[in-house]
Amino acid sequence: MTKEFKRPDGRKVDELRKMSAKVGVVPNADGSAMFSFGDTIAIAAVYGPKKMHPQHKQNPEKGTLRCNYNMISFSVNDRIRPGMSRRSMEISEISKWALEPVLMIDNYPNMVVDVHINILQANASTRCAGINAACLALAHAGISMKNMVSSVSIGKLDKQLVVDVDKKEEDWEEGEGATDIPITMTSDDKITHLQLDGKITNKQLKDAIELARKACKEIYEVQKKALKESLGEEK
Amino acid sequence: MDKVQKTSNMTGERIKEYLSNGKRFDGRNLEQFRELIIEPGISKNAEGSARVKLGKTEVLVGVKMNTSEPYPDSPNKGNLMVTTELLPLSSPRFEAGPPKIESIELGRLIDRAIRESKLIELDKLCIKEGEKVWTVFIDIYSINDDGNLLDAAGIGAIAALKNAKIPKYDEKNETVLYEESSGKNIPLSKDIPVSITAHKIGENIIIDSTREEEDISETRVTIGSSNGIVSSMQKGNSKELSIKEMEHILDLVEKVEKEISLKINKSIK
Numbered sequence: 001m002t003k004e005f006k007r008p009d010g011r012k013v014d015e016l017r018k019m020s021a022k023v024g025v026v027p028n029a030d031g032s033a034m035f036s037f038g039d040t041i042a043i044a045a046v047y048g049p050k051k052m053h054p055q056h057k058q059n060p061e062k063g064t065l066r067c068n069y070n071m072i073s074f075s076v077n078d079r080i081r082p083g084m085s086r087r088s089m090e091i092s093e094i095s096k097w098a099l100e101p102v103l104m105i106d107n108y109p110n111m112v113v114d115v116h117i118n119i120l121q122a123n124a125s126t127r128c129a130g131i132n133a134a135c136l137a138l139a140h141a142g143i144s145m146k147n148m149v150s151s152v153s154i155g156k157l158d159k160q161l162v163v164d165v166d167k168k169e170e171d172w173e174e175g176e177g178a179t180d181i182p183i184t185m186t187s188d189d190k191i192t193h194l195q196l197d198g199k200i201t202n203k204q205l206k207d208a209i210e211l212a213r214k215a216c217k218e219i220y221e222v223q224k225k226a227l228k229e230s231l232g233e234e235k
Numbered sequence: 236m237d238k239v240q241k242t243s244n245m246t247g248e249r250i251k252e253y254l255s256n257g258k259r260f261d262g263r264n265l266e267q268f269r270e271l272i273i274e275p276g277i278s279k280n281a282e283g284s285a286r287v288k289l290g291k292t293e294v295l296v297g298v299k300m301n302t303s304e305p306y307p308d309s310p311n312k313g314n315l316m317v318t319t320e321l322l323p324l325s326s327p328r329f330e331a332g333p334p335k336i337e338s339i340e341l342g343r344l345i346d347r348a349i350r351e352s353k354l355i356e357l358d359k360l361c362i363k364e365g366e367k368v369w370t371v372f373i374d375i376y377s378i379n380d381d382g383n384l385l386d387a388a389g390i391g392a393i394a395a396l397k398n399a400k401i402p403k404y405d406e407k408n409e410t411v412l413y414e415e416s417s418g419k420n421i422p423l424s425k426d427i428p429v430s431i432t433a434h435k436i437g438e439n440i441i442i443d444s445t446r447e448e449e450d451i452s453e454t455r456v457t458i459g460s461s462n463g464i465v466s467s468m469q470k471g472n473s474k475e476l477s478i479k480e481m482e483h484i485l486d487l488v489e490k491v492e493k494e495i496s497l498k499i500n501k502s503i504k
Contacts, residue, residue, distance in 0.1 A: 026379050027291050028326050039279055043378070045324040068323060068331050073374040074281035074297025077413035082320050082374065084331070116324035116331075118376075120295065121278050 005160045008168040016152070016164040016215055021132070021226035023140045031141025033226065035133035037164055039123035044133035046141040049111035063108030067096040069130055071119040091127050092117075098131050098151065098184040098193035104144035113143060124170045125153040128182050131193070136223055140230060149192055150219035151184035154208040156200055161208055163215045181205070183212040187220045242450035250448060251437040261290070261445070266487060268443045268495065273390065273502040275398040280413075283399025283421070287391040289443065291381035293325075296391030297374050298399040298421070302411060305361070305368040313360025314370040317346035319388065325377040341385055344430065344469060345375065345392050348459030352428035352466040355396065359422040362404065369401070371421065382445040385457060389430035390499060396421055397503045426461035427499065429492045433458075433484045435476065440484055442491055456481070458488045461496070 005013060017038030026032035029045035036042070052058040069091040073080050095117060105113070115137065117130040128151035135149050155165035158175030165180060172178035179198025185191055191209070200208070242250070250260065257264055269290030278284035281297035305312060319342035321329045349355060360369040373395065375388045403415040434444045434452035444452060453474035459467035465485070470476065476484075 026324060028379050028381070029324070032324075043324065047323075047327050050327075070322070072295070072297070072320075072376050073318070073372070074278055074284060074299050076280050079299035079301060079372055079374075082318055083333075114323070116322065118322060118324050121280060123279075 023230035033136030042129035044137040048113035052112040058110040150216040247451040254439040285394035293378040310365040312357040326380040347467040356422040
């Protein structure tokens, strides 16, 4: 790796933006949380487990997880028209796949767990922030889980790998341009989600996964701390 | 599951009993607002924004601006658009999907309170007559619904408008440069319209109702007014009101509106 690589905001290549996490931000919900990477802020709320309605959608073998990812209209510079887009529908599904492996969803036959993720402010890596918030909200709701997941986006700017991509980096045009690789991992290093847009060699992708593994450890600590703080408050 | 159910009859009876003694479950009297917290400027990508908390009720309001063609009947005036999304995140009662009547009505009520009071000087938002004007989008999102989203949204809309800065407009390329602010505020008149909603429960009139109270309310009146001048009004739900009751609501709202507009002014300066 080249030592002199300069990121637009001056971070080190393996440095995450300042993270913050808080549990219990939506009193109405069964579980809720906020998670942010710098200026990217996501909140998530969990409702359930509750009886699946309509009845024909009930699965007597296991419960159902439903995710709903949505960016609020003023989260970005160019106002987004309210409502679901093709992009948000895909990310909703991706988030579900990222979270489901750690949920003991078999414990909830005929039931449904709804996870609503809303991006309040966006500066890239919104799906990662959303997944991190959603995982916290699920834990806060007391849904049976085997583990936590943490999500981070790894970027390749020209030839350089960086951790936690922001908007300026996402739009990187010099050299080979930007490759964006959002990755979600459990705390015991299993990958539950990986996407990639751009161009990257086999070797570098392996390095990217290793970077993600380390970053996810840091994120996991932030998530754990937020959950412990919420317990402190309630006791 | 139970959370989705409306206030039970027994709780409803108890609320009515309390109200006839001038009391409410949370210790307020009939004419009192919950604690109001206004946080302006909570979003970096919006031109203006605010978070409003009324007790446990929370809304986010953002103002975005873009240029567009004016409407044929107002070639020299900017446009205003108010949208509300009742997020499924904010309550087990709200579902994803196309907007329902509750959120449409909420947006329209706020729209009228702002439009009819002439709060925004829309004629100052004209770039080129008949061709290009600013459109002001006010987008309202519920974060937690514990009743009276309407008044919280109205307060949030005012706070976000007061907080907003017009982005720079590049006349040559006809594009909006969101990264650069023109440094100008949205031109607003001095009188700020506050919308206050009163509910009738049993024989009593209350303001700033909680979710529990709203459930058993038989009728409501929303009034947008500024310094005692009413500029928009809507009676909702089917139950009738006597003239005396309507007059009582008008007097009550006039009194409360002053308090609230003071609070708005304080939190924004």
